[in-house]
Structures are given as structure tokens and as C-alpha cells.
Amino acid sequence: MAIQTSATNRLIDQLPAAAAQSLLATCELTDLEFDQVIAEAGAPIERVLFPTTAIISVTARVDDHNPLEMGMIGFEGMLGATLALGMKRHPMPAIVQGSGLALEIPAAAFRRQLTATPALERLVHGYLFVLVEQLSQTAACNAFHEVAARLARWLLMMEDRARGQPLVLTHLFLSDMLGVRRSAVTIAAGRLQAQQLIRYTRGHIQVLSRPGLEAVACQCYPAGLAAYARQFGID
Numbered sequence: 518m519a520i521q522t523s524a525t526n527r528l529i530d531q532l533p534a535a536a537a538q539s540l541l542a543t544c545e546l547t548d549l550e551f552d553q554v555i556a557e558a559g560a561p562i563e564r565v566l567f568p569t570t571a572i573i574s575v576t577a578r579v580d581d582h583n584p585l586e587m588g589m590i591g592f593e594g595m596l597g598a599t600l601a602l603g604m605k606r607h608p609m610p611a612i613v614q615g616s617g618l619a620l621e622i623p624a625a626a627f628r629r630q631l632t633a634t635p636a637l638e639r640l641v642h643g644y645l646f647v648l649v650e651q652l653s654q655t656a657a658c659n660a661f662h663e664v665a666a667r668l669a670r671w672l673l674m675m676e677d678r679a680r681g682q683p684l685v686l687t688h689l690f691l692s693d694m695l696g697v698r699r700s701a702v703t704i705a706a707g708r709l710q711a712q713q714l715i716r717y718t719r720g721h722i723q724v725l726s727r728p729g730l731e732a733v734a735c736q737c738y739p740a741g742l743a744a745y746a747r748q749f750g751i752d
Contacts, residue, residue, distance in 0.1 A: 573613060575589070577609060655737070
């Protein structure tokens with residue numbers, strides 16, 4: 518059955534036409550809902566997801582603390598890439614932070630595609646390299662950068678992947694993702710709003726000035742863009 522969607526996934530777009538067609542023939546469109554848990558650490562990888570409009574958060578848990586976001590996956594990436602390393606279990610939890618669509622393929626079918634298509638295997642290995650860079654960059658960012666800079670980076674990353682959709686986010690959700698108190702997010706968001714960089718009303722955030730947000734964001738934001746561009750030759 519042909520996939521009917523106007524949105525695409527950037528990784529699949531980079532495959533040779535025949536390889537992309539073969540992969541898409543095994544995919545189905547699936548809806549991902551906000552706050553849906555789609556992976557647990559150590560659980561078997563049963564499906565691979567290539568988001569088209571959905572946004573996925575890869576998280577880490579420590580003791581009884583809420584999940585802390587370590588990586589973000591949108592239409593530029595995929596969930597389940599470690600199958601290309603022969604790993605059959607999820608290394609980290611993942612939840613949906615932006616509702617939308619994803620292309621879904623059963624894990625067994627994806628492994629067959631990897632075996633039959635060297636170009637796909639190379640592509641997934643390259644994406645894993647980029648994802649490791651993002652995870653390490655985020656760990657350093659969480660340790661060394663102030664909340665306003667981290668929030669600006671996070672909002673830019675979200676907007677990059679939202680494809681024009683509104684950002685529906687509460688201060689509580691943001692505090693969980695950034696690993697800070699809700700009051701810290703309220704203060705940081707208030708600063709960004711006072712500078713007319715964002716508008717925040719009833720859980721909806723609108724970016725008013727990308728250049729302004731980029732000026733506030735830490736260098737981790739352009740570093741992430743550069744890592745992807747180096748690997749795949751695109752922004």
C-alpha cells in the first residue's frame with residue numbers, strides 16, 4: 518500500500534530511490550500522541566519509527582526523578598537505530614513530546630532491509646553517530662549552561678522539527694525535559710517573553726524572533742546543526 522502523506526522523513530529522503538521505495542513499501546503511517554510512552558529502557562525493539570510530523574524525546578531516569586530529556590528526534594531522524602548494531606533492546610526510554618505522524622516498520626522487517634540494502638545500513642550508522650553527538654552535547658549543556666540559554670536552544674530545536682505546527686507545552690513539561698524546577702522555567706520563559714522573543718499563553722508557545730532566540734541560546738544549538746550537516750551534507 519502506498520504511503521499517503523505530504524510530509525517526509527529526511528533520512529529516508531537521502532536513500533537511493535530504489536532503496537527508499539523498498540523501505541516505504543514495508544512502512545505504515547501511525548499516529549503518535551503527546552506524552553505517549555513508546556520505548557522503555559531494556560524493552561525489546563518491536564518497531565522502528567521514522568517521524569514525519571511527530572517529535573520524540575529520548576530520556577534518562579535517575580532514582581525517583583522525572584525523566585530528563587537527552588535527545589530529540591523529529592523528521593530528521595529515527596527511533597530504533599540501534600538495530601543496525603545488532604542490539605535488539607531500547608537503550609533509553611522515549612516519549613512523544615509533539616503529537617503527529619511517523620512511518621512505522623516492524624523490527625524484523627527493518628533488519629531484513631538492513632541486510633538487503635547497504636546504503637540503508639550506512640545511513641543508519643551515520644545517524645547513530647549524530648545521535649551520540651547530540652546526547653553528549655545535551656549532557657554537557659545540562660551541566661554548564663543557564664536555564665534561559667537551554668530553554669532557548671530547546672525551543673529552537675522544537676520549532677525546527679514542528680513544521681509550522683504550534684508548540685503546545687506547559688511549564689511543568691518543560692521543567693521535566695530540562696531537569697529544573699518549574700519556577701526556573703517560569704522565570705526563564707518570562708525573560709524571553711519580556712524580550713519579545715516568544716509569546717506564551719495557556720500552554721502554547723509561539724516563537725516571535727528566531728534571530729533573537731538564537732542570540733540567547735547556548736552554542737549547543739548551532740553545534741547540533743553543524744554535526745548533522747557534517748554527516749549528511751545538509752542543514
